[in-house]
Structures are given as structure tokens and as C-alpha cells.
Amino acid sequence: MSYPTPSEPTPAPSTSPAASAGAFAPPPGYAPAGAAPAPGGTRGGRNPWGLAAIISAAVLVLLLVLQLFVQVGILLSQTYDLFGPITGILGIVEGLVALVTVVLGLVGLFRRDRSPVLAAIALGAGGFALLSAVLWNVLYPLILSAA
Numbered sequence: 001m002s003y004p005t006p007s008e009p010t011p012a013p014s015t016s017p018a019a020s021a022g023a024f025a026p027p028p029g030y031a032p033a034g035a036a037p038a039p040g041g042t043r044g045g046r047n048p049w050g051l052a053a054i055i056s057a058a059v060l061v062l063l064l065v066l067q068l069f070v071q072v073g074i075l076l077s078q079t080y081d082l083f084g085p086i087t088g089i090l091g092i093v094e095g096l097v098a099l100v101t102v103v104l105g106l107v108g109l110f111r112r113d114r115s116p117v118l119a120a121i122a123l124g125a126g127g128f129a130l131l132s133a134v135l136w137n138v139l140y141p142l143i144l145s146a147a
Helices: 048-077 080-109 117-146
Strands: none
Touching: 048 080, 048 117, 080 117
């Protein structure tokens, strides 16, 4: 079966009222003029929750880089008594931002008719950072105090 080229209009079926008015049927794959698109289908569209989650994950990465430079600065200045409190405060802030990232990622992941890609990426980054924050700020001091 061959399809007409765009320059050759396709005549409408003779049973439709539009055929008597001289109208033509749409090309294959297109809905007739004035018809609503089919409901459902693919998950697309922008996901504001996923976007918020990925922005939160970017803030989390910036906090991790900031913590690295702060720790190096403290070690180079040889004021070791500040190392624990500043690292602890930054760790708590990172843990809270990671928790926010996980929550936003979960909400964005389960939104209907929205793309889950950004939310899934942010959820993975936030989950990893949350696990890291818990291990570093809770278990590490416990292991050091037990030793």
C-alpha cells in the first residue's frame, strides 16, 4: 500500500459528512482537524519536583566540595581543634540537604505523566550522600570511641 505524497490530498471516506463538503482525510498518523489527542500514552512533560531535586543534588555536591576545601584549610592552618566541630556542622548540613534531595526525588519519581529521569538521578545522588553522611557522622565517631 502506498501513501500519497504531501502534495496529493487524500479524499475522505464517502460515509463521512465531510466528504460531501469536499474535505480531505488527514495523512496517516495524524488526527483529524478539531479532534482531541488520545489520552494516556508516554510519560513526558516537565517535572518540577524532579527539577527541584536535581537542584538540591547540585547544592549537595557544592557542599561536599566546600567541605573538602574547609578541611584542607583547617589542616594547613594546624588548628586541629576546629576540625571536629566544623566537619560535624558541615556533615549535619549535608545530611539535611541529602534528606531533602531524597524526599524531592521520591515525590518527583512518582508524579503521573511526568518524566522521572531528573528525579531518579537526584534520588540516587541524594541516597548515596545520605548514606555517606550517616556512616561518616554517626558510625565513624562510634568506631573511634570504641577503639
